[in-house]
Amino acid sequence: MMSNLVSAFELVHSFDASLFQIIGLSLFVSLSAVAWSALISVPLGALIALNAFPGRTFIVVVINALMGLPPVVAGLIVFLSLSRSGPLGSWGLLFTPTAMIIAQTLLVTPIIAALTRQTIEDAWIEYRDELTAMNIGVAARAATLIWDCRYSLMTALLAGFGRAAAEVGAIIIVGGNIDGFTRTMTTTIALETSKGDLPRAIALGAVLVGIIILVNALAWSTQRLGARFSGA
């Protein structure tokens, strides 16, 4: 065990080029998924928070439930859709990083949407009278609340990133874990462990945890400093 840890340490230090390619791809996939998801789910969450419509409660319950969508199920759904024999097969996206981004976006959207809805709903209780009295229209209300709550919403994005960066089930199914192309930190850890190459698996595990901690710290400090300086 000790020798494995030592080798892992040496690997990280030697800045193995392929290691960096894997780390880079992991970040690219997960960050892209969060970015695309935010584009959809922040406005969606805000609109649900601010409007009454038939079936609203049902939608809220479904979105909350989907936060627990098992990654492998998300992977399976995307796999069946993108396979050449599936409905979107002509796009030729299976076994590409794009497929991985799609699968992770699917996983992350319910989380960001649900947290956004909660945040905006809470803020609306406070802002409702003022914004109604100022005759602010529906879209402008959403924009105002999203902007004013941007630091809290960052926490939602962070939760999404955590989920994306940590999962392996979805991306291994839709990405195929192809060497040099769709291999990420989590899929490599799974592979190297199954090959018995523990130093490499441990090295990547340490890097992955380190990155998650770093991103959390970054977002937390941005939230605190930003909130302090802008009064948000």
Add this chain to the structure above:
Amino acid sequence: MKRLHTLAALAVLGILSITPASAEDKSIVVASTTSTQDSGLFGHLLPAFKQKTGIDVKVIAQGTGQALDTGRRGDADVVFVHAKSAEEKFLAEGQSTKRYPVMYNDFVLIGPKSDPAGIKGTKDIVAALKTIKEKGAPFISRGDRSGTNIAELKLWKVAGIDIAKDKGPWYKDIGQGMGAALNTASAANAYVISDRGTWLSFKNRGDLVIAVEGDKRLFNQYGVMLVNPAKHPNVKAALGQQFIDWLISSEGQKTIADYKINGQQLFYPNATDPNA
């Protein structure tokens, strides 16, 4: 503060605008087995092929059964597997028009040093399996329709054992690849059938050693096929055929033979063998 916001917005836009390299550059998807990947063969072969032709080979490593299914769905251009009966079925279905033998190696029965079934050193794999069952010694099966799994099930049949009916708690069906099976065998002090290539490159042996080898029935043949473009128009037939042609060319065959771990050769090229 505003500058920070602009920077953040640009970063996000930057991420969103990067499209991963399009699949229009020269590449093919090969559905292959975990044994060819885990043994490190592809790591040795593919760079040589890329250097010669500039073609990127993207390997999806699955069990033989899964790999052939990937071919059936049209999600791969070439399949490179090791279960002749399954490959011939693939051909019969019209999923490919020609099967090319490429190389062979052999399977070995791996087991713990302590040898609970008392079979270490025998040359008769069928007798060994019979003994394992009689003694109820722990045995790991891959259970994933891989070439290795198909071979294992065939051997039980030859031993006259209906393993699906007669298995007991000593028989553990894990449904995973070769590396995982070896890991499990190592942790559970159990027997497992492995291809020699993966065994030689496996780094987590623990107390495992080769228990039985050399039986002719442990012969393991690999074949490669182009997925039929008539059935799946998206298949990159020309590039795929280039890969196959290279594998069976004298250059490709030599590259295969050159792959060694600790001086030991893992795969033996036999593309010219008419019986393979």
Add this chain to the structure above:
Amino acid sequence: MLALTSDLPMALEHVSVVAGGVRILSDVTLRFSAGAPTVLIGPNGSGKTTLLRVAMGLLHPSSGTMTWGGYERVAPQRRAIVFQRPAMLRRTAAANIEYALASVNVSRDLWKQRTAELLAMVGLSGLGERPARKLSGGEQQRLALARALGRNPEVLFLDEPTAALDPHSTKAIEDVLETIAAKNIKIIMSTHDLGEARRLAGEIVFLNHGRIAETGSSADFFNAPTTSDGQRFIAGELLI
């Protein structure tokens, strides 16, 4: 919705508001015209806040009609309100005012100047860049007033604007209200400070138990209230 030239006169006709089985306003008929401030007074729970919300258009009557310039359901274009506990946007004080200016389509190049004017009017010059939520209670109330004025209203509602403030802030707000009343902005406010009502009002509306108990000019009401409840209220008795 129509964009009228004027929200005045505002008229409540037999307005009742029932919520949760409780009658908050009963058969209120009232008319607001341009001119001196109208001050609503009455014990807690008499319906002052609800009346203001109906007149502002935030609350629809359960029965009866509320009209502005003769029309029902007119969006609040020319009227603004300062709530008892105003909500501050999570921005600087100046940004709060700019938000109000934007909401009435004041062009961007006028923002800086107008914001400075409004801050000066309510005595908050120099606090423009402070996060609004970090202002004191009195400062927040004044900012809310500046924000409401930023919408260039014809009618300004205030719900107990000085209830939670110290005398210094109270005076500051009352001074501003006197100034804008002089500029012909119609002020309609509630208070439970009779002295304040006396200081500011042109017209008094005395509410009790959700009904209008008495109305009249400030001088008439305070010198000689005609109803016994009115008399008891001025005398400081508790009206239960």
